[in-house]
Amino acid sequence: MTEKAPSGAGGFDISRAWTDERVRGVIFQIALVLGVAGLAAFIVNNTIANYEEAGLSFGYGFLFDTANFDINQRLIEYASTSTYGRALGVGALNTILVAVMGVAAATLIGFVTGVLRLSNNFLVSRTVAVWVEFTRNVPVLLQIIFWWLIMLALPKVRDSLSLGETVFLNNRGVRLPSPIFEDGSAIVLTIVLLGVVATAVVRRWAKKRQDATGRTFPVGWAGLGLIVGVPVMAYFALGQPLDLDVPVQKRFNLQGGVSITPELVALWLALSTYTGAFISEIVRAGILAVSRGQTEAAGALGLRRNLTMREIVLPQALRVIVPPMTSQYLNLTKNSSLAVAIGYQDIVSTGDTILNQSGQAIEVISLYMVFYLTLSLLTSSYMNWYNKRIALVER
Amino acid sequence: MKFKQIAGAVAVAGALCVAGGMPGQAATLDDVKAAGTLKCGINTGLPGFAYTDDAGKWTGFDVAYCRALAAAVLGDANKVTFVNLTGKTRFPALAAGEIDVLSRNTTWTLSRDVDLGFTFIGVNYYDGQGFIGRKALGVKSAKELGGASVCIQTGTTTELNLADFFRINKIKYEPVPIETNAEARAAYDAERCDVYTTDASGLAATRTTFPKPGDHMVFPEIISKEPLGPLVRQGDDQWADIARWTLNALITAEELGVTQGNVAKMAEGTDNPEINRMLGKEGSMGKMLGLDANWAARAIAAEGNYAEMFERYIGADSPLGLGRGLNALYKDGGILYSPPFR
Numbered sequence: 001m002t003e004k005a006p007s008g009a010g011g012f013d014i015s016r017a018w019t020d021e022r023v024r025g026v027i028f029q030i031a032l033v034l035g036v037a038g039l040a041a042f043i044v045n046n047t048i049a050n051y052e053e054a055g056l057s058f059g060y061g062f063l064f065d066t067a068n069f070d071i072n073q074r075l076i077e078y079a080s081t082s083t084y085g086r087a088l089g090v091g092a093l094n095t096i097l098v099a100v101m102g103v104a105a106a107t108l109i110g111f112v113t114g115v116l117r118l119s120n121n122f123l124v125s126r127t128v129a130v131w132v133e134f135t136r137n138v139p140v141l142l143q144i145i146f147w148w149l150i151m152l153a154l155p156k157v158r159d160s161l162s163l164g165e166t167v168f169l170n171n172r173g174v175r176l177p178s179p180i181f182e183d184g185s186a187i188v189l190t191i192v193l194l195g196v197v198a199t200a201v202v203r204r205w206a207k208k209r210q211d212a213t214g215r216t217f218p219v220g221w222a223g224l225g226l227i228v229g230v231p232v233m234a235y236f237a238l239g240q241p242l243d244l245d246v247p248v249q250k251r252f253n254l255q256g257g258v259s260i261t262p263e264l265v266a267l268w269l270a271l272s273t274y275t276g277a278f279i280s281e282i283v284r285a286g287i288l289a290v291s292r293g294q295t296e297a298a299g300a301l302g303l304r305r306n307l308t309m310r311e312i313v314l315p316q317a318l319r320v321i322v323p324p325m326t327s328q329y330l331n332l333t334k335n336s337s338l339a340v341a342i343g344y345q346d347i348v349s350t351g352d353t354i355l356n357q358s359g360q361a362i363e364v365i366s367l368y369m370v371f372y373l374t375l376s377l378l379t380s381s382y383m384n385w386y387n388k389r390i391a392l393v394e395r
Numbered sequence: 396m397k398f399k400q401i402a403g404a405v406a407v408a409g410a411l412c413v414a415g416g417m418p419g420q421a422a423t424l425d426d427v428k429a430a431g432t433l434k435c436g437i438n439t440g441l442p443g444f445a446y447t448d449d450a451g452k453w454t455g456f457d458v459a460y461c462r463a464l465a466a467a468v469l470g471d472a473n474k475v476t477f478v479n480l481t482g483k484t485r486f487p488a489l490a491a492g493e494i495d496v497l498s499r500n501t502t503w504t505l506s507r508d509v510d511l512g513f514t515f516i517g518v519n520y521y522d523g524q525g526f527i528g529r530k531a532l533g534v535k536s537a538k539e540l541g542g543a544s545v546c547i548q549t550g551t552t553t554e555l556n557l558a559d560f561f562r563i564n565k566i567k568y569e570p571v572p573i574e575t576n577a578e579a580r581a582a583y584d585a586e587r588c589d590v591y592t593t594d595a596s597g598l599a600a601t602r603t604t605f606p607k608p609g610d611h612m613v614f615p616e617i618i619s620k621e622p623l624g625p626l627v628r629q630g631d632d633q634w635a636d637i638a639r640w641t642l643n644a645l646i647t648a649e650e651l652g653v654t655q656g657n658v659a660k661m662a663e664g665t666d667n668p669e670i671n672r673m674l675g676k677e678g679s680m681g682k683m684l685g686l687d688a689n690w691a692a693r694a695i696a697a698e699g700n701y702a703e704m705f706e707r708y709i710g711a712d713s714p715l716g717l718g719r720g721l722n723a724l725y726k727d728g729g730i731l732y733s734p735p736f737r
Contacts, residue, residue, distance in 0.1 A: 050490075053512070053630055068555045070570045080558035152585040171587055172544060172569075252532075252543040252589045253569065262587070343572040349549070353572075356483050356550035359490075359511040 047362065062358045063088070069353055071345050073261055084354045088364075091350030092371055098267055098346065099333040099375070105272035106332060107325075110279025115309065117284050128280070135277035141338050144270040148342040151262035157253060166246050172253065174260040177244040184241035191231045199223035263344035267336065275332040282324050286317035318390050326383035330376050337372075347371055423495055423627070423634035424685055427468055432476045435461035436494035439479040439575050442600040443709040443717075444500055453477045456708040457498045459698040460519060460625055460642065464496060467641045467690040472697035481575055483550035486511055489628060496638055498625040500594065502552045507626075516639035518624040519701075520596060521721040521730060523617035524556050527583075527598045528590040530612050537590075537616040544569040546579045546588035553593050556619040580604060590614075594621050596709065596717060603714045637684050644673060644691040646733040648700035650724055655699035662692040673736040680736065701731070 017023045051058055063085035070080050075093040078086055117128040135143070152171050155161055160170040168175040179185075199222065206217035235242065247257035290313050298308040339346040348368060355364040427433055437457055438445040445455040462472040478494050489497045490512065500522070501507075503515040526537045526545075534540065537560070547554050549572045561568050571588045573579040580601050583591040591601070595617060602608045625642065627635050648654070651670050653661055662674040671677040675688030684690065698704050705722065709715045723729025 068558055070554075070558045070561075070568075072570050072572070080562055152582065152587055156586045171585060250542050252540070255542060259569075341574065343549070343574065343578075345572060349572065352483050353549050353554070356486060357506075357555070359486070361487060361490075 051362075058363070060363055062354075062360050062363070065358065067354070068357070071350060073264065073345055084358065087350050087354060088347060088367065091345055091347035094264075094344070094350075095333075095336055095339075095346040095348075095371075096375070098264060098271065098336050098339070098344070101268050102271040102275065102332045102336065103329050105268065106275040106279055106328070109272060109276030111283055113276065113280040114283025114287065117280060118287055132277045132280050135273055136281070140270060140274045140335050141341060143274055144267055144338055144342060147266035147270045148263065151266045154262075158249075160249075160254065166244070168247055168254055170254075171262060172259075173262045173265060175247040175254045175257050176260070177246045178256075178258045180243040180245050182241045182243060184238040187238060188231050188235050188241065191234045192227060195223075195227040195230055198226045202226070261344070263339070263342050266342060267339050267344050271332050271335055274335070275328050278328050278331075279325060282321050282328070283317070286319075286321035287313055289320045290316045315390070319387075319392060322383065322387045322390065326380055326387075329379050329383065333375055333379065334372060337368075423631045424468065424637065427495055431469065432474045433461065433465040433468060433496070434476045434478060434494045435464070436478045436480045436485055436488055436497040436499055437461065438499045439481055439577070441500065441576055441597060442603055443713060443715040444596070444600065445479075454708070456520070456704055457500060457625075459704045459708065460498045460645075461496070463645060463694040463697045464638060464641050466697035467644075467686060467694040468637065470693060472693075481550070482548050483574070486513070489513065489626070492628070495634070496625055496627050500597065500623045501626060502594075502621045503624055503626075504552060512629045513626045514629045514635045515624050515626045516635055517642045518622040519642060520623040522594040522596050522621040522623050524553050524592060524619040524621055525595040525598055525617050526590045526592045526614040527602060527611055528614065530610055532589060534590075534614070537614045537618065538564055538566070540568060540590060541566045542568065543590060544571050544588040546571045546573055546583050546591040548573055548576065548579055548593060551593070552619070552621065557592055560618045576601065594623070596623075596715075599715050599717055600709075633685055637686065640684060641691075641694050643733040644694055644736075645701045645704070646724075646731055647673060647736055648691075648695045649702040650726070650733065653695055653700060655696060655703055658692050658695045662689065669736050 017027075048058070064083050066080075067082055067084050067087040068080050069087070071078055071087060071090050073094055074090050075097065076086075076090060078090045113128050113132065117125050117132065119125045119128075151173075154169060154171040157170045157172050160168040160175075162168045166177050199219070202217075202222050203219050206219050210216055245256050247254040294312055294316065295308055298312045303312070336346060337348040340349045340352065343349065351364045351368055355361050358364075435458075437453065437455075440446055441455070441457075443455055444457045445453065448454045458477070461475050461477070465475045466472040478488065480488050480494075480497070480499060485497055485499055485501065486507075488494050497513075498519075500520065502522075503518065507513055508515055526540070528534055540561075545557060545568050547557055547570055554570075554572070557570065569588075571582060573582055576593070576597065579591055579593075582588055584605070591598070593601075595613065598613050602611055602613070605611060625638060627638050629635075647669075648658070651667065651673075653670060653674070658674070661670055662676065664676045665671060668677060672680055674692045675681055675690070679688070681688040681690045699707070705719065706712060709717045711718060719727070719729060721730050723731060725732040
C-alpha cells in the first residue's frame with residue numbers, strides 16, 4: 001500500500017483512489033453488482049442442490065401427470081383422471097370467476113355508497129360512514145370466514161328455502177335451474193344479441209341528437225324493449241324453445257340445475273364489500289374534487305339533482321377516481337387467494353394440493369406468480385386505456 | 396453515503412455466501428444437540444394423537460413419540476419444540492429443515508418415501524380410511540353415498556383414496572375440501588356435508604368431540620391401507636436410524652415387559668440378554684447409534700412402552716376407545732413387529 005505510483009500532471013494515484021469520489025463510486029457499483037449476482041447465484045445453486053438432495057428434478061413435466069383428486073367447482077371439463085395442468089387450469093378459471101364477479105360488485109357497491117355518503121340525509125350518510133370504516137378496518141380474511149360461517153348457518157339442505165320450488169337456498173349454496181336449449185333457442189339468443197347492438201346504436205344516436213338539439217331520448221326504455229321485450233315475444237312466437245332443468249330434492253342433495261357453492265358466495269361477498277368500502281372512499285374523494293361551482297352552475301341552469309350528478313359531476317370525478325381504482329381491482333384479485341381458508345378451489349388451493357402431491361414446490365409457486373402477474377398486467381393495461389379515454393381532452 | 400454502506404454490506408454478504416454457503420449433508424443429530432431441543436412436527440390438534448391438556452401442554456400418542464425421541468437424544472423428554480402443521484404444510488416444513496422429525500399421523504406411501512425425498516422410519520399406527528355420517532341418513536354402507544357431499548382434508552392421501560373409491564364404484568359426489576380437522580368438524584357439524592372421511596382413528600377421535608356421539612356412525616367400509624408413522628428427511632442415515640430404533644425400542648419394550656415403572660430397575664441388569672442389550676447393560680448399541688448407553692431406557696421412561704402410550708391416549712379406556720386390532724403385537728394377533736435388538 002505504501003508503493004507510490006508515478007503521479008504526473010492529472011495522473012492517477014492509486015493510493016489516493018479511495019479519496020476520489022468518482023473512483024469510489026465505480027468501485028461500489030462493481031461491488032454491488034458482484035454482490036447481487038453472487039446472491040442470485042447462491043440462491044439458484046442452493047435450490048438446485050436441495051432439489052438434488054431431495055431426489056427431485058426441476059421441470060414442468062409433472063403437469064402432464066394424472067391429478068387423482070377431485071374439484072367441486074369446474075368451469076371446464078375435469079375429472080380425477082385429468083392432468084395436474086388441467087387441475088391448475090380449473091383453479092385459475094375459478095380465480096378469474098371470483099375476481100370478475102368481485103370487481104363488478106365492488107364497483108357497484110362502491111359507487112352507490114360513495115354517493116350516499118355525500119347525501120344530505122344525516123342518517124344515510126352516517127350509516128354509510130360507519131359501514132365503510134368498519135369494513136375497511138377489519139382484515140379481509142376474517143370477513144371471508146365471517147361470511148362463510150353465515151352461509152353455514154343457513155337452513156340445512158333438507159329444509160332448503162325455495163322460491164317457487166325452482167331456486168333453492170341452503171347451507172350448501174344456491175341451486176338454480178339450468179337452461180336446456182332446444183331447436184329455435186339459437187334464434188332467440190341471436191335476437192338478444194341484436195337487441196344489445198341495436199341499443200348501443202340508439203344510445204349513440206340519442207347522444208348525438210342531444211348534443212346537437214338538446215332534446216333527450218329515453219334510451220333506457222328503448223333498450224329494455226330491444227333486449228328483453230322483443231326476444232320474449234320471439235320466444236313465445238317460436239313455441240317456447242327453452243326448457244329448464246329444475247333441481248329436485250334427492251336423498252342427500254338437490255340434483256339437477258346448477259349449483260353455486262357457499263364458498264364462492266362467501267368469498268364473493270367478502271371481497272366485494274371489503275374492496276367496495278375502499279372504492280366508496282375513492283368515489284367520495286373524486287366527487288369532492290369536482291369544484292362546487294360546477295354543481296351550482298348546473299343548478300342555475302335548472303338541471304335536476306340526479307342529472308347534475310350523472311351528467312356534470314360523475315364524468316369529471318371519474319378522472320380522479322379511475323387511477324386509484326386500478327390498484328383496488330388488483331388488490332381484490334390478489335386477495336382472492338385467501339380462498340384457501342374456506343376451501344374455495346382457486347388456483348392457490350388446487351396448486352397447493354398439486355404441490356403437496358408432487359413435491360414440485362418452486363414450479364407451482366412460479367406458476368402462481370406468472371398467473372397473478374399476467375392477470376394484474378392485463379387489468380392495469382385495460383384501466384390505463386380507459387383512463388386515457390376519459391381524460392380531459394385539451395384543445 | 397448511507398446507500399454506499401448498504402451496497403458494500405450486500406456485496407460482502409453475497410461474496411461470503413458464495414464462498415461458504417455450499418449446502419452439504421447436514422448431521423441432524425449434531426444440530427439437535429447444538430440446539431438443545433428437538434423440533435418435532437405434529438398435528439394442529441387431533442384428540443388422542445396431538446392435543447393440549449388442561450395445563451396447555453401438548454400431549455397425545457404422536458406427541459409421546461417426540462418426547463421419547465427427545466429423551467433418547469437429549470436426555471430430557473421436555474426438550475421438544477412442537478411445530479403444528481396442517482396436511483399441506485407438513486412436507487415443506489420437513490424438507491426445509493424447520494423440523495427434525497415429523498410425527499403427525501402421516502401415511503407411508505411410495506411417492507412420499509421416494510419422490511418427495513423422505514424416509515419413513517416405521518409404523519406406529521396401522522390405520523385405514525373410513526366414513527362417518529349421521530345415523531338419521533339411514534345409510535348402511537359407503538357405496539350408497541351417490542350424490543352426497545363429502546368433507547375431506549386437502550393435501551392428504553385420503554383425498555386421493557376418496558376420488559379412487561368413487562371412481563371405481565362409479566358414484567357421483569361433491570367433494571368439500573377443508574384445510575384442518577377442526578374446520579372439517581365444523582363444516583360436518585353444520586351439515587355442509589353429509590359424511591366426513593379421514594383415517595378411521597381420526598374419525599373415532601373427531602366423533603368424541605360431537606355433542607351427541609351416539610347420533611353418528613362410522614361406516615363399515617375401510618377403503619384404504621393407511622400405515623401411519625414418523626418420518627425424517629432422506630439422506631441422513633444416522634438420524635433415521637436413531638428415530639427408527641427409538642420406535643422399535645418402544646415396541647420391543649412392550650414385547651419384553653419393560654414398562655415406565657420397571658425400566659429403571661431393569662436397566663441395572665436382568666436375566667434377559669436382549670433387555671440388557673437394549674437398555675445398555677450389555678453390548679454397545681448406544682454407541683453404534685451415536686448416543687450413550689442409556690438412550691433406550693430414557694425413551695421408555697419418558698412415556699412408557701408402546702402399549703402404555705396406546706392405552707393412555709387412544710386405547711379402550713380413553714375417550715377414543717380404539718381397540719388394538721392390527722396394532723397388537725404379532726404374538727397377540729396383530730402385525731406390530733420390531734426387528735430384534737442384536
